[in-house]
Amino acid sequence: MATTKTMLSAAASIAASAVIIRSMVQEFFPRKIRDQIFSSALSFFTRVSSSSKLTINVHEFRGNLPNEMYQAVQTYLSSKISPYTRCLQVAKQEDSKGLEVTMEVGETVVDLFEGTEFRWKLICKEKQKLVFNQRRKDSMTSMFETKFFVLSFHKKHKEKALYVYLPHILQHSKNIKQEEKRIRIYSGDYAKLQQGLIQGIWNGVNLDHPSTFDTLAMDPELKRSVKEDLERFVRRKAYYRRVGKAWKRGYLLYGPPGTGKSSLIAAIANFLKFDIYDLELTEIKSNSWLRQLLVGTANRSIIVIEDIDCTIDLLEKKEEDETKSRGRNKYHNEKVTLSGLLNFIDGLWSGCRDERIIIFTTNYKEMLDFALLRPGRMDMHIHMSYCSPSSFMTLLSNYHNVDNHTLKPEVERLLREVAATPAEVAEELMKSDDSDDAMRCLIKFLEGKKVEASEENKKDESMVVEGSQIEELKEGEVEAEKQEGMVVEGSEI
Numbered sequence: 001m002a003t004t005k006t007m008l009s010a011a012a013s014i015a016a017s018a019v020i021i022r023s024m025v026q027e028f029f030p031r032k033i034r035d036q037i038f039s040s041a042l043s044f045f046t047r048v049s050s051s052s053k054l055t056i057n058v059h060e061f062r063g064n065l066p067n068e069m070y071q072a073v074q075t076y077l078s079s080k081i082s083p084y085t086r087c088l089q090v091a092k093q094e095d096s097k098g099l100e101v102t103m104e105v106g107e108t109v110v111d112l113f114e115g116t117e118f119r120w121k122l123i124c125k126e127k128q129k130l131v132f133n134q135r136r137k138d139s140m141t142s143m144f145e146t147k148f149f150v151l152s153f154h155k156k157h158k159e160k161a162l163y164v165y166l167p168h169i170l171q172h173s174k175n176i177k178q179e180e181k182r183i184r185i186y187s188g189d190y191a192k193l194q195q196g197l198i199q200g201i202w203n204g205v206n207l208d209h210p211s212t213f214d215t216l217a218m219d220p221e222l223k224r225s226v227k228e229d230l231e232r233f234v235r236r237k238a239y240y241r242r243v244g245k246a247w248k249r250g251y252l253l254y255g256p257p258g259t260g261k262s263s264l265i266a267a268i269a270n271f272l273k274f275d276i277y278d279l280e281l282t283e284i285k286s287n288s289w290l291r292q293l294l295v296g297t298a299n300r301s302i303i304v305i306e307d308i309d310c311t312i313d314l315l316e317k318k319e320e321d322e323t324k325s326r327g328r329n330k331y332h333n334e335k336v337t338l339s340g341l342l343n344f345i346d347g348l349w350s351g352c353r354d355e356r357i358i359i360f361t362t363n364y365k366e367m368l369d370f371a372l373l374r375p376g377r378m379d380m381h382i383h384m385s386y387c388s389p390s391s392f393m394t395l396l397s398n399y400h401n402v403d404n405h406t407l408k409p410e411v412e413r414l415l416r417e418v419a420a421t422p423a424e425v426a427e428e429l430m431k432s433d434d435s436d437d438a439m440r441c442l443i444k445f446l447e448g449k450k451v452e453a454s455e456e457n458k459k460d461e462s463m464v465v466e467g468s469q470i471e472e473l474k475e476g477e478v479e480a481e482k483q484e485g486m487v488v489e490g491s492e493i
């Protein structure tokens with residue numbers, strides 16, 4: 001191995017030779033020829049050195065899809081930033097635990113991997129794009145930024161780079177992400193879609209929802225079967241391939257407001273460590289937007305459409321069928337249609353991502369089109385119901401950290417008699433830090449509900465009596481009118 005001394009003496013002799021060659025050239029050749037010799041030599045050395053290099057660009061997006069490789073490189077390089085890096089980018093989100101340190105645009109990081117030097121540089125370019133504005137029916141240019149990493153290395157390491165180094169980065173970043181995984185919730189950037197842009201159409205923030213299966217008050221048997229279903233789903237990649245089905249699962253959560261539908265979604269996300277994409281169907285102007293949003297989501301994610309009964313006019317099916325029969329392209333309708341939605345759930349496009357969960361919620365299952373409820377479309381229908389004695393125990397333990405209470409039998413008795421949502425029960429339990437006071441508040445609340453319910457019942461009964469009197473009256477009138485020959489029998493009309 002060369003010592004520092006021998007290296008220094010070699011460098012000194014090269015420098016001395018260069019000075020001699022330079023003075024000889026200066027002596028024997030005129031200036032013009034000298035310049036020519038130097039520029040040819042320079043271009044020769046540049047060619048030799050650059051022809052031995054290979055570069056690979058890793059772009060932030062591929063089409064409108066976020067490039068997983070880009071994200072992996074970004075994560076990987078964060079752990080490789082050396083003391084010599086001159087400029088870093090540091091970010092901290094309000095709800096994130098630590099600082100996020102990444103490379104700044106223009107910076108270079110050199111990574112020595114198994115004895116081979118890989119050099120990374122982050123580049124950002126502005127590009128123009130011609131977009132068609134559907135509302136104004138004209139085109140305009142829009143500027144957007146495109147970022148990419150440039151990886152350069154000696155070309156003899158091409159195989160190593162492609163088949164060892166880059167897969168290593170993917171795996172490394174997957175491990176880091178899994179360890180520090182912060183679940184994110186994304187909402188669509190509908191203004192960008194309106195402008196015809198297809199990149200960055202989802203905005204994400206960290207989701208720190210505390211709901212878990214342990215804190216969720218629901219029927220223990222149902223809870224167990226939902227958890228088992230999720231576990232089975234995530235370990236069945238090969239099974240889905242073998243049977244030729246897209247690796248996705250659909251859940252319909254239904255039940256009155258405040259029974260924990262949103263809490264269950266958060267619990268599922270926390271359990272699987274999947275990100276959530278929240279789709280606001282009323283903001284989506286067409287089936288083609290819906291498809292673009294779907295394509296822009298990542299693997300291992302949950303797509304949520306809340307209050308599906310309110311967000312799509314399911315009665316439009318007939319109108320939609322008529323439109324189709326007039327030959328209009330279903331992707332160019334002015335709004336999301338039922339068939340667009342069904343295509344989204346289980347048409348060809350639904351298979352464009354892996355390990356995906358789709359969740360619909362509704363307060364009124366009976367209002368949904370049968371096409372949505374058909375077996376195989378939503379794989380599991382989960383009924384979130386009023387607070388039962390067993391789910392009450394979960395709430396009591398959540399809010400007061402106790403497993404039992406002297407007033408528990410009283411609360412359980414009342415819960416069998418009145419319909420109270422877990423949200424209502426939770427609200428009462430939160431009224432005091434003292435569990436005795438909180439339980440008394442809850443009992444008072446449930447008794448109040450019971451009185452209200454019995455008054456409602458009485459009102460309903462009297463309405464029925466009044467209603468039947470009206471009917472009788474009508475029948476009497478009809479009889480009288482019939483006798484006068486004024487009523488034509490229905491069948492004849």
Ligand SMILES: Nc1ncnc2c1ncn2[C@@H]1O[C@H](COP(=O)(O)OP(=O)(O)OP(=O)(O)O)[C@@H](O)[C@H]1O
Binds near residue numbers: 218260264422423
């Ligand atoms: N089953 C439950 N287990 C634990 N907490 C619950 C449950 N249901 C409701 N809660 C409490 O009530 C709050 C509201 O519940 P949540 O938003 O999950 O109900 P929802 O069924 O989605 O209501 P909506 O139909 O109005 O959207 C939650 O933040 C939670 O504190």
